[in-house]
Amino acid sequence: MDPSGDSSAAPPVVVPSTQDASSTNGLNARVHRAVCVALPHDGKPTKIFGDKPSEFISSLKTASLGWVNFMVDDLGKDAAEVAVKFGFSDSMVPTLLKGYHSAFEDRDTEMGIMVPAVKVSKLDVCIFPLLILIRKDLIVTIHSRDIERLILFSRYADAFLRKLPERMGQQDRLTMMLVRILDENNSHNFEHLREIEEQADDMSELLLDPETPRMEIGRKIYELKHALITYLNSLWRTMDVLHSLRYGDAELVTDNPKVLAKVGLLVEDVNRQISLSEHMSEVLASGLEVLQALYNNQLQTLNNRMALTMTWLTILGTAVLVPNTIATVIGSIAGMDANTLMWYITVLFLCTINATYLAYWWVKRWVRLPKGA
Incomplete structure (x- = not known):
């Protein structure tokens, strides 16, 4: 996108600062790339929808405070050009x-x-950058088309500026607007945690079904954990920025304790989101324990089936082996005289005793039996 545009572009749309223009605001916000709200030194705030920075420059020059929300196609290339058009240094973005x-x-x-x-x-959790550029009388927010941000604030920004007390200092006004922008972005981020929770609820339904493949459950839990970690990472990154603002060390940020307290409220809000996300991560960890228990139960069920099979095979083997052994012995002694029969029985008896003792010795020597066995 070329921020400067061409002469054939549609003219900017100026919307009156009234509550009756809400539907018009919503329509224009989706048609145009940018919205500008400016507060003149003596007058009501004006809202302008357009596609080029040049469409807002004249209004911002006569304003005591202004805000521009700009949407670009390629943040890496277009954002720097937009920032320069609004008077920021070319190295900032x-x-x-x-x-x-x-x-x-x-x-x-x-x-x-x-x-x-x-x-x-x-x-699928994706993190996109939201750029906030600040001068003494202007805040410019820039983001890509991949996300929708500050839709609610763009609808009520003129009312927000109109309600700022006239006696409030310029730094206080600027910080109040910055806090409002950060708060709306945080709230929008928090809404996505509910979507992750809905996916976790679907996974709970899978856990209730004993026929669900273990690999499917494991994959689902991994995806949930990865989504939560990515979301938590965004919260910690937000916390870093808020900590840089909360003490008012920056020249453009107020040091008024009452205004900075609102930054502290943002920090507390993000901390609550982090706590909720970490709690959800613990729930997923318990889900992994449930998965392991299910796997152990499946192994136990398989072992029980194998034991039952071996029992029936033993019974069938015994039923075949005993008659076969008797038939073999009777067939062997047929036609023997008394002396041969005596030797045959003696050898058979001694072999049986020796084999039994050898089996007993091997078990006692090499097999660890429980005490009392």
Whole structure:
């Protein structure tokens, strides 16, 4: 995408700052790439929908505070161009994108933040970057088309700016808007945890079925664990950014304790999400124990069946062996005289005694029997 656009692009759409324009806002937000909300020094906030940064520059120049949410096709190439159009340094976006799911860059007169934006499709958890660029009177958020972010805030941003107290300092206003943006992103991320929980509920149904293949259950548990780990990673990355903001050390962030307390509330909210995710991970760990128990039960059932088979084979073998042995002995002594018969019986008896004793000795010598056996 070329942020500058061409002359044939549709003109920007200016929406009045009224509560009756909600349906129009929702439609325009899906048609256009960007939305801009500006608060003039003396007047009501204005909301503009457009596709190029140049469509918002004139409104932002006369505004005491503004916010622009821009959606691009390729974050790596287009985001830097958009940032430069709004007056940010050309190295800000590349520096942020080097971070691992999150980044915090403070340059006194401008500040850049990258936070993770989670998208879940069943058990496929993807993390996309949400860029937040800040100047003394402007916040620009940039994300790719792969995600939808800040839809709710774009609908009510003009009302939010209008309700800010006039006596509130510029840093306080800027920080309040930043907190609102971060809060909506966190809430949107948290909604995806419910989707993971729904998949965990489906897995519970599989565990109830004793005929479910063990490999299928094991694969399902692994996918759930991997999804949770990826989601937890995004929460920890978000926590890193919030810790960088909560003490107000950055020049553009207020040091007003009342405003910074709202950042503390965001930290507590993310901590609760982390606790819920870790609890769910523990539940999945217990599911692995259940899987092992199911596997052991299957082995025990197989052993019982084998033992039953061996018992019946022993009975059948005995039923065949005894008559066969008797027939062999009777057939062998037929036609023997008295002396030969005596020797035959004596040798047979001694062989039986010796074989029995040898078997007894071998068992006592090499087989560990339980005490009292």
